[in-house]
Amino acid sequence: MSRNPITIKDIRSAKETGRKLVMLTAYDYHTAQIGDAAELDMLLVGDSLGMVVYGLESTVGVTMDDMIRHTQAVRRGCKTAHVVADMPFLTYNTSIREAIYNAGLLLKAGGDSVKLEGGVDFAPTIEAIVKAGIPVVGHIGLTPQTISALGGFKAQGRDEASARAILADALAVEQAGAYSVVLEAVPSELGQLISRRLTIPVIGIGAGPHTDGQVLVYHDLIGLYDRFVPKFVKQFAQLRPQILQAMQDYRDAVRQSSFPAPEHCFRLNETVKAALADLFEQ
Ligand code: KIV
16 A cells, blocks of 8 residues: 655654654665665664765764765655755854755755754754754754764763753754754663653654654664664664675675576577577687
């Protein structure tokens, strides 16, 4: 059965009805197609692509060109899920004018909305982008673009001051007009509290089971990222061994000349072959 495209209204009303939102990162056409077929609510073209697709150490090196190219690919594969495109580091931090412009480019590339990291300090930026007609998802808690300042990929909000600061960030992001917020790597109690206090959906990653939805990185979900597996990740499949096996089988088949087999080959018809007989006889 076909479904209608997921709108911001649908995302907001999911919170009202208590239907959990499911978001997954997608960086290319085929993942977007499968995510859509799986009836996921939201596909995030995350700047995590810098790490899982390009092998960078962090998301800091991701550029607008990267995000535009991957957002276009996801858009081509996605008919109904809501596509959120991440704003890379330094594309919204330097001025509000630049932030609006770059957010607009991501919408032109096919995003339905954009996501940016930051709370209280970025509320004016969120407000300006929303006023320009571009829907925004906030991202608070662990914000990977500033891991140097945060001291690494560590859970946030574990002491009183930090928990209060994250709640303040959440409220500021909502107040600024974001229609949803990603909350990353905080204690479950804080995830629950913030989800209760906000009227917009809170999409958790490492924020416990009580948030209004969950998001995972695709390569984590299918067991493809080799560097580390965060505590909050569940690998719903482990495809790496299967892909490795397929590549090894291919290597062996080529070396043993069992691939390509006759069914994989084009053949000349007998007339053409006869006409070329002189060549084959040489
Ligand atoms: O870039 C990303 O994949 C993200 C998720 C971790 C939420 O921001």
